[in-house]
Amino acid sequence: IQVSPYVVFYYVDFGGGKVNFFSYTRANTITEERLKDKISLGVGGHIDSVSDIVCDDITITPLDAEGTAVSDVYNMSAANLKDTIIRVAKREVAEELGNIAVIEKIEAYKESIIVFNIEDNDVDKVHACYMVPVQLTLEEMQAMIANTEFNKEEVASISVLPLNFR
Numbered sequence: 001i002q003v004s005p006y007v008v009f010y011y012v013d014f015g016g017g018k019v020n021f022f023s024y025t026r027a028n029t030i031t032e033e034r035l036k037d038k039i040s041l042g043v044g045g046h047i048d049s050v051s052d053i054v055c056d057d058i059t060i061t062p063l064d065a066e067g068t069a070v071s072d073v074y075n076m077s078a079a080n081l082k083d084t085i086i087r088v089a090k091r092e093v094a095e096e097l098g099n100i101a102v103i104e105k106i107e108a109y110k111e112s113i114i115v116f117n118i119e120d121n122d123v124d125k126v127h128a129c130y131m132v133p134v135q136l137t138l139e140e141m142q143a144m145i146a147n148t149e150f151n152k153e154e155v156a157s158i159s160v161l162p163l164n165f166r
Contacts, residue, residue: 001117003081005089006044006131007106011141017166022136022144024096024158041161042131045092047084052091054083082110085130097158098149102140109134 009022021041028036047053055076076084090106114131118124136144141160148158 001128002126003047003085004044004127004129005047005085005092006042006129007089007093008042008131008133009102009136009141009144010133011136011138011160013138013162016162018162018164020141021161021163022141022158023161024150025156027152027154027156030154037156039161043089043093043096044129044131045088045095047088052084052088053080054087055080082113085113085132086110089132096151096154098151100144100148102134102136102144105134105136105140106132 011020012018013020023039023041024043026035026038026040030036053076086107090103093100093103093106109132112133114133115128116131117128145158145160150158
């Protein structure tokens with residue numbers, strides 16, 4: 001299973017009875033065919049390298065009985081896993097949306113990480129999503145929409161998607 005950190009930014013409008021999610025439409029020029037022109041409610045990606053991992057105990061490339069390298073082993077605590085997820089989440093937001101002001105808010109939601117796994121297709125079956133829900137104020141959401149300089153190779157447009165909760 002591949003761990004995929006994912007950040008969802010939202011603003012709750014209690015008076016209007018809506019949760020407003022930051023959303024974006026993926027560009028039709030991206031390489032992953034299944035994601036082209038799809039709307040996303042969050043920003044995320046994969047743990048790409050050893051440098052992404054926060055871990056107190058790493059055993060590099062153990063060998064099997066025949067002397068063949070198997071894989072790296074990471075003995076991670078729950079705190080290590082949370083720190084790794086937050087590190088990758090911040091990197092992914094910066095890569096796709098630019099260095100926006102709300103990136104630093106991600107750290108504050110480390111204890112709110114939600115884990116889910118959907119197995120609808122072959123891609124989903126090998127991914128576990130570690131979602132970091134980040135609540136914004138109305139002003140932060142407005143500034144995020146107005147000031148985001150998104151990666152045009154990845155993102156076609158950005159907007160707010162309101163969902164009723166009444």
